[in-house]
Amino acid sequence: MEWDKDAEQAVGTVPFFVRTRVKKRVETEARQAGAARITMEHVTACKQRSLHHQENEVQGFTVESCFGQSGCPNRIDTGENLSKRLESLLRAHNLKEFMQGRVSDPLKLHHEFRVTLADCPNGCSRPQIVDIGLISAALPARSDSPCSECGACLDACREKGITLAEPEPGPQFDWRRCLACGQCARVCPTGAIAQGLSGYRILLGGKLGRHPQLGRELSGIFSAETTLAIIDACLAHFKAENRHGERFGEVLNRTGLDFLAAYAHRSA
Ligand code: SF4
Ligand code: SF4
Ligand code: SF4
Structure with a gap:
């Protein structure tokens, strides 16, 4: 769908980890309203609706990827479609319901558990500052x-x-x-x-906000299967140790990484 320049610029200022979702939302709403082109009015209307009903937008997790699959020459092809498998795994953990039980106020987008995949060490999707960052290697x-x-x-x-x-x-x-x-x-x-x-390098517990920190990298390069097993263990740990809706990085600052000892210094 075509976008007016000012509308596109406005969406460009939305934080990267929700930008794709916001763009999709604006397009869906504009299409439902019978528009053939996105204008600034569509962006503003969507923004107002999101601000007032943010809890409905929250799905408990996000999985973002860089633009490697769109033909980036730096992309490392691991032969895996990890994004889909990541989404299934995260969905199975019912993170929205879990966070609703830990947070007294209505859920906001910053309560979502964020996983990001970058297809090379350039890290355009910023795997260093999300709950779990993966880098193809x-x-x-x-x-x-x-x-x-x-x-x-x-x-x-x-x-x-x-x-x-x-x-x-x-x-x-x-x-x-x-x-x-x-x-x-x-x-x-x-x-x-x-x-x-x-395979994949794995970074754990990165975040922005009031006390930003970069994710800590596990030593090694891991196959898709092991990567998913590690993420599964991380989600179980997050749910077992989370007290009041804190981010994964804060949980790890308190508990350390001993729960992943079986994967320490392991490759593949
Ligand atoms: S390994 Fe040898 S042949 Fe291959 S790129 Fe390097 S210098 Fe050239
Ligand atoms: S992270 Fe690497 S593969 Fe992905 S878009 Fe950036 S340069 Fe390309
Ligand atoms: S030696 Fe390592 S960092 Fe250098 S080009 Fe090869 S894979 Fe990349």
Whole structure:
């Protein structure tokens, strides 16, 4: 649906974690009213309705993704459609009903449990400042194919995480620098660098607000199955330890991460 420029700009100021939902809502309401184009009046009317009936908008959780699937060249394709599985998992935890039992006032959007997926370490969807942030990751691996010493991987690696070894030609990786972005394997013309272990990095307990904090990263790269198992454990912990509707990060500040000991320093 086409948008007037001022209407589009107004929605652009809405916080990113609810922007997609707000846009969809404005379009649905405008369509129901028979409009063929979104104007500023549609945005204002929708805003008024949302402000006064915010509890009806709350579904208890949000799952956001970056725009990687729209053709971003940086996207790491893990071969999984994790967003759908995340939504099913979060829905099964009935977080809206749970929070209603912990909060005395009507629920607001900031009570929602937020999960964000970024398809590369650039993190456009800001996985560092939500309850659970996921970052797609792909480690490079040396293959048996010869290295031509073309230097393409050195140029591609923004972390300066690769050197070409002497006297044997071939890439060496500095794992303290590597962010598992997958770019070196992508540009290597001979296949000397292949894609190794792929999956997700996991950040827990990030938030904004009065006392902002970045999510703490679990050590490792986890498969889709393990990632979902960890998130399931996190949601159970959140519900068991939440006293009065605080964010996941505040719960973790009190309890620590011992409940995830089975996953510590584990990969895949
Ligand atoms: S996080 Fe990475 S893959 Fe996603 S939109 Fe940003 S640059 Fe592209
Ligand atoms: S995966 Fe990315 S960060 Fe790691 S060595 Fe390759 S280009 Fe550098
Ligand atoms: S590892 Fe690949 S990209 Fe890097 S120098 Fe060798 S052939 Fe070129």
